[in-house]
Amino acid sequence: MTAGVVGTPAALHRRSGSAAPGPGFLARPRALWHRRRAVALLVTRDLKVRYASSALGYLWSVLEPLMLAGIYWFVFTQVFTRTVGAEPYLVFLLAGLLPWTWFQGAVVDAARALHTEAKLVRSTNVPREVWVVRVVLSKGVEFLLSLPVLLLFALLYRAPVDGHLLLLVPAAVLMAVLTLGAGLLLAPLVVLVRDLERVVRIALRLGFYASPVIFAVRDVPAPFDTVFALNPLSGILELCRAGFFPGAVQWAHVGLSATVSITLLLVGWTVFARLERTVLKEI
Template sequence: MWSRRRALGLLVSRDLKVRYAGSWLGWVWTVLEPLLMAGAYWVVFTQIFSRSAGEEPYIVFLLAALLPWTWFNGGLSEAARALRTDGKLIRSTNVPRELWVLRVVLAKGVEFLFSLPVLALFAVVTGADVNWRIVLVLPATLLLATLLTGIGFLLAPLVVLVRDLERIVRIVLRLAFYASPVVYAVRDVPQAWEWLFTLNPLVGIFELFRAGFFPELLDPSRVALSVGVSVAMLVLGWAVFARLERTVLKEL
């Protein structure tokens, strides 16, 4: 796969160009979409209803998790149907089929990186405290990419074989948003339910993203769990992908 990195780069570039072709705002949508979502949540939880969850400044707390969630949500939705969407092209090329999943993860990752200046801007405007742990954004990004790639490898061949799975993925992602600490922190969850929320691998990843602004939320045990689950998911996903690859090619 490393020898085909140029092909991967071309696929990622194609994805990004096609996605914004004919759009008036183009790359601005990369920033505008999560910004509008964050604005809506900020109005609801700070201006309309009294809020007991999260930290101040809330918009920074929110964006620090909402931006990586947007990458995870969009990346997983597209990665799950990556093989089925480009079936004809996949059959006619000899590049490793894993690249079709990886190009989705990386393309969405590029969009995520372009959205980070929004977080930086609000951190400056609101006067948020920034500490040295802001560098943990780098391992958090790598960890989220690992988890997303593993789940993508697992789901992409299964969606080809079981078409209903694509709809199930969309439903699960909607539920996963509320089961993940995006608009709240884990410590805001009732103690009786905290252990259940901690099992979510996104918890430790989001805490890494927030650590540069809210170090008190960082729990090494939850981060360790996220690392273990992400690596295990990558191994499992790749194994399933390799096992089902020939069967999937017959179905495409």
């Protein structure tokens, strides 16, 4: 849904004198923080529009991952002899599919955010990173809203739930950092190279199977397990599953995920800042 179509918050219509690029790199996060209310308004508006215009509303946040979990559960437990994941496998699947849905949806939408919101990007006096941050946070809220469903299935299948469930907090933070970095990197590039949007979609399809969503890193035979461990999503998904499968966490993977996520955020923000002027000429 495009912000320019339905009820854009009035605070965003304070036009600047020109569509010049924002502040210097070091000041950009501070400028974004100062406009946090505008970000909150956009996120709230997105969620209201998405749920109010749908008969199923909130259920759409979990319907797709639930259907996928059901399919993979049937294939790996009823059709084939499963040798991956952990029991209860349906909980294992949901604990991987729900954060993956956040990552996939946010990367796709963030990559096209500047192009989709071109009119507002040019005319509103807010840091242009807002349009990427808005997407990441909106999808993140949807992820948080889906957690009660995960907990419900964990209780139904009597999965062990303990204090490791609190590791969902650093998992969500790392996912937000990783996704924001990817979004800031891709958003200006997609404006300049339109075919890149298709490449992103294809890469995400491949990335699903290159990430431990339906299996664990330990299920991958050597030496390929080392390659899968390098995926920054590996440590994040292990943290997401820690509350139900404490033995799944390998802290080396988590440390690598944190390092890659922070690095990608710095790279993404740098690329965004350097390409901003060029992007404004193209949109």
